[in-house]
Amino acid sequence: MLSVQQKATILKKAGQAVPTLPADSDSAAHNEWARTVENLYVAYVAARAAKSLRDSEEARQLERLRHLASTVYA
Numbered sequence: 169m170l171s172v173q174q175k176a177t178i179l180k181k182a183g184q185a186v187p188t189l190p191a192d193s194d195s196a197a198h199n200e201w202a203r204t205v206e207n208l209y210v211a212y213v214a215a216r217a218a219k220s221l222r223d224s225e226e227a228r229q230l231e232r233l234r235h236l237a238s239t240v241y242a
């Protein structure tokens with residue numbers, strides 16, 4: 169399982185805006201930061217999964233069209 173810090177790094181590398189980790193040791197501020205990063209990460213992962221499903225469906229449809237075109241024009 170990824171740590172919140174690792175998730176923040178992944179989001180940053182993906183170009184997402186991630187709030188900076190609070191410098192103070194206030195646990196409420198740190199918990200709020202962690203909750204924000206977790207929510208951003210869940211949204212990011214869901215968006216990637218949705219894109220993957222769309223790409224897969226598009227590839228399936230293109231293959232079906234190619235197959236139909238090859239049988240009609242053969």
